[in-house]
Amino acid sequence: xEQDENRFEALLGKFMAGTIMPGEHLEMMDLxxxxxxxxxxxxACTGSGPVDQQSVEAAFERHWxxxxxxVHPAGRYFxxxxxxxxxxxxxxxxxxxxxxxxxxxxxxxxxxVGERKSVILPDGSTVRLNGGSMLVLDGGFNQxxxxxxxxxxxxxxxxxxxxRPFTIVTExxxxxxxxxxxxxxxYEEEDKIETALISGRVExxxxxxxxxxxxxQPGKKVSVYKEGIRDSSGTAALTGGATENYIVSDIxxxxxxxxxxxxxxxADKLVFDGDNLVLVASKLExxxxxxxxxxxxxxxxxxxxxxxPHMELDxxxxxxxxxxxxxxxxxxxxxxxxxxxx
Amino acid sequence: MTKIxxxxxxxxxxxxxxxxxxxxxxxxxxxxxxxxxxxxFYPLGVRFCTQYLRRGELAEEAVAxxxxxxxxxxxxxxxxxxxxxxxxxxxxxxALDYAEKNRKFSFxxxxxxxxxxxxxxxxxxxxxxxxxxxxxxxLDSLPPKCRAVFLLVRETRCTYREAAxxxxxxxxxxxxxxxTAIRQLAALLGL
Numbered sequence: 001x002e003q004d005e006n007r008f009e010a011l012l013g014k015f016m017a018g019t020i021m022p023g024e025h026l027e028m029m030d031l032x033x034x035x036x037x038x039x040x041x042x043x044a045c046t047g048s049g050p051v052d053q054q055s056v057e058a059a060f061e062r063h064w065x066x067x068x069x070x071v072h073p074a075g076r077y078f079x080x081x082x083x084x085x086x087x088x089x090x091x092x093x094x095x096x097x098x099x100x101x102x103x104x105x106x107x108x109x110x111x112x113v114g115e116r117k118s119v120i121l122p123d124g125s126t127v128r129l130n131g132g133s134m135l136v137l138d139g140g141f142n143q144x145x146x147x148x149x150x151x152x153x154x155x156x157x158x159x160x161x162x163x164r165p166f167t168i169v170t171e172x173x174x175x176x177x178x179x180x181x182x183x184x185x186x187y188e189e190e191d192k193i194e195t196a197l198i199s200g201r202v203e204x205x206x207x208x209x210x211x212x213x214x215x216x217q218p219g220k221k222v223s224v225y226k227e228g229i230r231d232s233s234g235t236a237a238l239t240g241g242a243t244e245n246y247i248v249s250d251i252x253x254x255x256x257x258x259x260x261x262x263x264x265x266x267a268d269k270l271v272f273d274g275d276n277l278v279l280v281a282s283k284l285e286x287x288x289x290x291x292x293x294x295x296x297x298x299x300x301x302x303x304x305x306x307x308x309p310h311m312e313l314d315x316x317x318x319x320x321x322x323x324x325x326x327x328x329x330x331x332x333x334x335x336x337x338x339x340x341x342x
Numbered sequence: 343m344t345k346i347x348x349x350x351x352x353x354x355x356x357x358x359x360x361x362x363x364x365x366x367x368x369x370x371x372x373x374x375x376x377x378x379x380x381x382x383f384y385p386l387g388v389r390f391c392t393q394y395l396r397r398g399e400l401a402e403e404a405v406a407x408x409x410x411x412x413x414x415x416x417x418x419x420x421x422x423x424x425x426x427x428x429x430x431x432x433x434x435x436x437a438l439d440y441a442e443k444n445r446k447f448s449f450x451x452x453x454x455x456x457x458x459x460x461x462x463x464x465x466x467x468x469x470x471x472x473x474x475x476x477x478x479x480x481l482d483s484l485p486p487k488c489r490a491v492f493l494l495v496r497e498t499r500c501t502y503r504e505a506a507x508x509x510x511x512x513x514x515x516x517x518x519x520x521x522t523a524i525r526q527l528a529a530l531l532g533l
Binding site: 013014017040041043044056057060067118124126155267 | 369494527
């Protein structure tokens, strides 16, 4: 019997070390047999402690209340950009103070170019902001309504609340959200506004026809062209005789990537998805906090597709140049894209 | 050599799940994922830190501190290769830190043997059944360091190497602690 005990304890040791062989494991279970004492010892060595979910739940609630939700921004900026940003912040602060006196308590979230961060709105929704974005909560947000004004790019995870639909107003479109996850790219200086729906439901309306609600299905994206749809030569054209200025298409998933191209930026990957040179330049500006100019000779409608994980600006520029479709010059924080030589 | 998969406890997340939550917290500031991480680490963390701190509230505070740091790391969170080892190591360091600052409430890792038996700690509040209580009383009688190592290996799928890294001791010492624990538990559980 004594030998049994020692053998059992040795096997249990191997079991805990993760070095037990299948045959030995069977032997150990045989030794346990109907022996309550061995069974208890086996359980003491293998079971994890019991957990009272409610006490953990309560601990989490306390913890979450005290948790600072700020994230430290990372990025490089020009001094003058900081000055402009500071001025903008002051202006916004002034507006906020002014508005809060008259109509509730609006709040503003801003990212500078080259900066990306996440914010949690008073209703519990979270938004990840790409560089150069601004999100303004309307006065009375989360009381009577949930309405925001937005420009830039954001990955929205909106809390469901049927009583207070979430509305996003951008320069060229208004989006009604009913609890959902989606990506919105709406920079003032870019010619299209793109909404990619990951899950849930959204409806959007265009300023020209606010009564017409256009629903969007998950897995689809809508591109609204402010100046009308252009063909590849850059001249204004409406496809198939359509009188609308938007296109609905599928969101795209690249092989080996964990999420749709439209949202990969939230995993710190810079993505060009059949983007023309103008959009490439704009994305580079927002991503790296630099100024990107396009020389007159360059083909502005040339399209590029690529995914860059955590790369220096120079590496990305060199990769673009290697396509043979452009060359670049960079001095400090200013980049010029030009037609290739020869 | 074929390895048998250890510990299938329902409260224990797989490494893949941990990695996913780590990613969601780092890049999306995902509250749900953070909550899951918290649920994964908190109960064990409190048990583990209680090995070093006499008062349960101190252990809870130490664990909350470590979790807060995870949240504040932002994207840097993704620099952590093995979150399980990192967090447990952080628990131990934080607990030792607190023990140093609150000497009269703390255990000396090597010296105290059975003070744990009269703990009014959160882990005691978590005990739900008689059988488990018997096992826990037996565990309480182990030397604190031995018990900490035993809990680590039992509850976190730590390999001996990982446990050694977390505790700052040699792999052989981990093995010795486990053997001691098994022998002592065997004696105490003489039903």
